[in-house]
Amino acid sequence: MSDFWGGKRVFVTGGHGFLGKRVVAALKARAVEAIITPTRQEADLRDPTRANTAVLNTKPDVVIHCAGVVGGLFENMKHPVSFLRDNLLMGLNILKAASFAGVERVVMVGSSCMYPEKCWHPYMASDLWDGYPAGGNGPYGVSKRVLAEAARIYSCGRMGVVTPVFPNLYGPGDDFSESGHVVSSLIAKMTKAKAEGLPELPMRGSGTAKREFMYVDDAAEALLFVAEYVRDGILNMGTGQEISIRDLAELVKVVVGYQGGFQWEMASHFDGQDRKVMDSGMARHLGWAPKMGMPEGLRRTVESYLGALVG
16 A cells, blocks of 8 residues: 555645545545644635645645535526635635645646536547636636646646546535535435425426536545646546436435426526536546445435434
């Protein structure tokens, strides 16, 4: 086993969030003792002075940047300014602070929303600047794209910065409110519909759009993999499998145990892009692959959600 993590000090931004918590758990499984996870109150990364202070005072070897303003398509459409501004500020401030502090490696979480709306599938890193991201997720996608370019520039120096790009994430601890991503929203809606005995559940969009999904623990492991084995660049880290929202809803329905039907709206502006799937062949070539299949991942997610409701 590699001794890369031995004695390392690791700064995890967003370490109390959905993905960040799983990264912290994965680090602890590797016996990393010095894990720094400041809250927003302790270090608001949108403020360059506070970002600098947080990094300089803790002297990390590795920074894993998970913090961000995130949400489903409708949250992106309602709050485009904060999705663009806050994500840019946090990422740029972290890169500057890490460089100034002499950090060895930075991992910047990327998103498939970075890719152009009109693009060949599956997405490849070389396609990144071939058009504007899909309209609904445009500001968020632009922020992630600019940060990937900033990462490339910072990597020209001593510090390595890599941008692993993920599809939609799901799993225990996700945001199960109306502002959450599609998997968590479907689970919450169907759980409520089941409890209320609803014979039919209204669904936004046509359900024909196809998406790629990854279990959050696989994403956490991917972040540690690239920190250890990849110095810089953009690396797609997906499952390579896509599923329509209709088929996803049927899977969630089985796991939740909802007996009703679905009433799909046919307005295409609720669908977003027709497809979003990435070419993750390079990650496979380097030796990384996700482990969790979707049926089991959904079962664990629903089980965790129901436990939280009871608890």
